[in-house]
Amino acid sequence: MTDSESYRPSRRGLFKWGAAAATGLAASLAPRVASAHPMPTHDEPPRTVPPRYGLEGRQLENRGRGMDMRPVWEPTPPTDAPRDESAYQKFDIEVGIVEHEYLPGIRANVLAFNEQVPGPVIRVREGDWVRVDFKNSTDLMHTIHWHGLFVPENMDGVPFVTQPPTMPGQTFVYRFRALPYGTHFYHCHFGTPLHMQSAMHGAFIIESDDDPVRRQFPYDREYTLILNQQDTAMVRRELRHMIARMRERILLMRRGHNMDRVLGRFRNVDAFLSAIRDGWIPPYRQSRRGPPTSPQYNIYTMNGKAYPMTPILRIRRDELIRVRIINAGAVEHYMHLHGHDFWEVCRDGAVLPHAFRGNTIPITPGRTHDLIIEGHNPGEWTFHDHATPRATNNGLYPGGILTILQYEDFEPEYPLRVATDE
Amino acid sequence: MSNRALLPLVAFAIALGPCVASAQEFSPRWQLSGRGLLSSPLTLRGDSLDADWDILDFADTYINTRFDNALFDDTIGGFALGVRITDQDNPLWPVFVYQVEGAVQSEHVVVQAGRSRRPSLGVMMPTLRDEDLLEYIFPLNPYSVAGLEEDVLFTDLLAVTLRADFRWHAQLFLESLRNTTRTGSPTDPAALDPNSAGVRLFFDELPALARVRFIKHAEVGFLAQRADGDFVPELQDDVMWQAIGSFSANLYPDPVNLLDVRLAGLYQHGVAGEPWMSTTDQWRGRYVSGALALRYLHAPYQLDRFQASVTVAMRQFTDREARAVSVVPNILYRLGQNVDLFLQYIFTYRGGDLASLPESPEQEHRIELAFSYHFSVSLNDTINLPRDLLNADYNYVPVN
Numbered sequence: 001m002t003d004s005e006s007y008r009p010s011r012r013g014l015f016k017w018g019a020a021a022a023t024g025l026a027a028s029l030a031p032r033v034a035s036a037h038p039m040p041t042h043d044e045p046p047r048t049v050p051p052r053y054g055l056e057g058r059q060l061e062n063r064g065r066g067m068d069m070r071p072v073w074e075p076t077p078p079t080d081a082p083r084d085e086s087a088y089q090k091f092d093i094e095v096g097i098v099e100h101e102y103l104p105g106i107r108a109n110v111l112a113f114n115e116q117v118p119g120p121v122i123r124v125r126e127g128d129w130v131r132v133d134f135k136n137s138t139d140l141m142h143t144i145h146w147h148g149l150f151v152p153e154n155m156d157g158v159p160f161v162t163q164p165p166t167m168p169g170q171t172f173v174y175r176f177r178a179l180p181y182g183t184h185f186y187h188c189h190f191g192t193p194l195h196m197q198s199a200m201h202g203a204f205i206i207e208s209d210d211d212p213v214r215r216q217f218p219y220d221r222e223y224t225l226i227l228n229q230q231d232t233a234m235v236r237r238e239l240r241h242m243i244a245r246m247r248e249r250i251l252l253m254r255r256g257h258n259m260d261r262v263l264g265r266f267r268n269v270d271a272f273l274s275a276i277r278d279g280w281i282p283p284y285r286q287s288r289r290g291p292p293t294s295p296q297y298n299i300y301t302m303n304g305k306a307y308p309m310t311p312i313l314r315i316r317r318d319e320l321i322r323v324r325i326i327n328a329g330a331v332e333h334y335m336h337l338h339g340h341d342f343w344e345v346c347r348d349g350a351v352l353p354h355a356f357r358g359n360t361i362p363i364t365p366g367r368t369h370d371l372i373i374e375g376h377n378p379g380e381w382t383f384h385d386h387a388t389p390r391a392t393n394n395g396l397y398p399g400g401i402l403t404i405l406q407y408e409d410f411e412p413e414y415p416l417r418v419a420t421d422e
Numbered sequence: 423m424s425n426r427a428l429l430p431l432v433a434f435a436i437a438l439g440p441c442v443a444s445a446q447e448f449s450p451r452w453q454l455s456g457r458g459l460l461s462s463p464l465t466l467r468g469d470s471l472d473a474d475w476d477i478l479d480f481a482d483t484y485i486n487t488r489f490d491n492a493l494f495d496d497t498i499g500g501f502a503l504g505v506r507i508t509d510q511d512n513p514l515w516p517v518f519v520y521q522v523e524g525a526v527q528s529e530h531v532v533v534q535a536g537r538s539r540r541p542s543l544g545v546m547m548p549t550l551r552d553e554d555l556l557e558y559i560f561p562l563n564p565y566s567v568a569g570l571e572e573d574v575l576f577t578d579l580l581a582v583t584l585r586a587d588f589r590w591h592a593q594l595f596l597e598s599l600r601n602t603t604r605t606g607s608p609t610d611p612a613a614l615d616p617n618s619a620g621v622r623l624f625f626d627e628l629p630a631l632a633r634v635r636f637i638k639h640a641e642v643g644f645l646a647q648r649a650d651g652d653f654v655p656e657l658q659d660d661v662m663w664q665a666i667g668s669f670s671a672n673l674y675p676d677p678v679n680l681l682d683v684r685l686a687g688l689y690q691h692g693v694a695g696e697p698w699m700s701t702t703d704q705w706r707g708r709y710v711s712g713a714l715a716l717r718y719l720h721a722p723y724q725l726d727r728f729q730a731s732v733t734v735a736m737r738q739f740t741d742r743e744a745r746a747v748s749v750v751p752n753i754l755y756r757l758g759q760n761v762d763l764f765l766q767y768i769f770t771y772r773g774g775d776l777a778s779l780p781e782s783p784e785q786e787h788r789i790e791l792a793f794s795y796h797f798s799v800s801l802n803d804t805i806n807l808p809r810d811l812l813n814a815d816y817n818y819v820p821v822n
Contacts, residue, residue: 097812097816097817098817099816099817099819106822107817107819107822108819108822109812109816109817109819232804232822233803233804233822236803236806236810236812236819236822237803239812240630240807240810240811240812241630243630243811243812244630244631244811245724247630247631247634248633248634248677248724249677249724251634251675251676251677252676252677252678255676257678261723262678262723262724280723281723281725286725286758286759287759288723288724288725291799
């Protein structure tokens, strides 16, 4: 028996696609979907000079001495970018340090976009021009990487590679077209293991006027779940050391100190090797910020909260909901839904040639998955990471990445619904 | 209280532990720190430069462990235990239990009880050992019969500290300094008599910002000791007191080329006019003392590699002709993280009555080459350091 045969068809069209998959129609559907959403690229003039350190628009001013501390850094926009500012969907994102509560009694100082954990959802239409003014209100260096988006190279947000890191107090202006369609996210790419863990991530959703998923699954409501995990002690320890070290570095920068080796940045591998020959000790051998450790995660979160504070997915009988899941963390999660199968329709934002049916899905770090759930089995159903150590709080089950698919018109026979110690 | 007297207490605590602990015991944050100090000092005394060379000296090696737990209201409760190796000619040889301390602290209040370092030690000079300038910068212990450094540096105490912004502190403390004068035996168990009290007002910059801010430490304090004849015959019906002050600042705040200055001053209103029979008689004297240190630290690429400092200290008695001056230049070279080589020279001049005391020559030279291994680790790190940069400058989150 195939998955589709075992599943009772629904009048909502859910299984039209499932049937198509089972009968091979998916193969013919896939090119159509793909052609409806071709992979666009930015118009880019041919390069006559290969990119090198010091190119206009992304050079480090006073290179070899200090860092550029200009208040606003606006790199060269894409050549096809509109000159009229009103043509942009404009967003202001500011990173600061805020106190965040993962669940009662578990708090931490975290790096947060616009004082939110996770950062605000950016939702635009496919092809929109987007301008993001990213202000750094911390003592650390940051960037924003647009994960899964086809942005110009100098907007990709990789420090010391595509742009200088955004300095404390500085604003960096990102401009790009919102491409391609689908569920994506953004995150800091500086000190990535710490900064992403410490809440510097948010959903970036690109909608389409002719949404291929909605065309097949006419849903009204959707949810976005960002999965992450924290070693709260490590975040605190590393954040403390990074801030202390960075305050020292800012002092050095202001004095025009040669920062290359202090920051451990080099023009190329030869320069890196040359520094080692000169006696420079790489930080992975002699850390400048206390003993480096691998994380031992103790808190696992959905949208910055651990169970029982995680967001509840609400559904009505016969309703279709779309659930966008983003793994902004560093470990794999295996999301399992009780009492239902779901349909995976997109992966990394891209519409799949045919929907995959199942009730457990592995979600690797950096990946996004879009699921469709049909409300055909009233109740309160657990939806959780089936790597159960990740459904814990400080090692105690239940907790972490665990939530409820709750039917709005369901009266439970058993009234107790929240447990914290099993 | 002597080491021997502490043993029943420690044994009781160890025996009681498993009785109190249960399956609900929550693992503490565990900190372990220590310093292994191996040196080869050469001392030349007097005009004839009588030489005394210890091939190997490992005094002042110590190890300290501290346990902390979050209490039900996020206050932090902890316990610390520390031991150090004494000088080989010290009657307390070989090991002195210098810390047995319980503490409870919240954002604004710290309460400490037990044996600990004396809270009156404001700023430390950049010398190899704490006691290198013992008689210049520390309030001395008038109840010590043998002049042991342990009598000065450590005490049984009860202290309450109020703090604001994790930088400004007001501290009240009651000390039970080791009193060995009653029988004259330096190994006497000290009675649990509160015999000294003090108050301090001080500013301490956060350790994380010690290289970028100008003022690192500023302090004024006042201490007083009971001085009735039951304690020390020479202190008949007198109150002995000290006024202390200390200051430390970066002359050139810079994480790569740091130049800082430290200053400590002390006035002791002790016994005036009494004849001196032993070295510790002058500990109860009336004098003014102080020290000034300049330190240069070179830390290329934010890794400490080299340090050079010079400290000048003086002590002048106000009721008699007696004075002392010491000059301490030294250099430190870091071989790698946690491991230092240290070369230090101490020149001491004593004049007047000080030079006539036993084992107190007019001139003394001490040259010392030392190997120092120091470390600090923290395990099960669920509790924030109280004076953490995040706690102080962002949001107070003591536990997570």
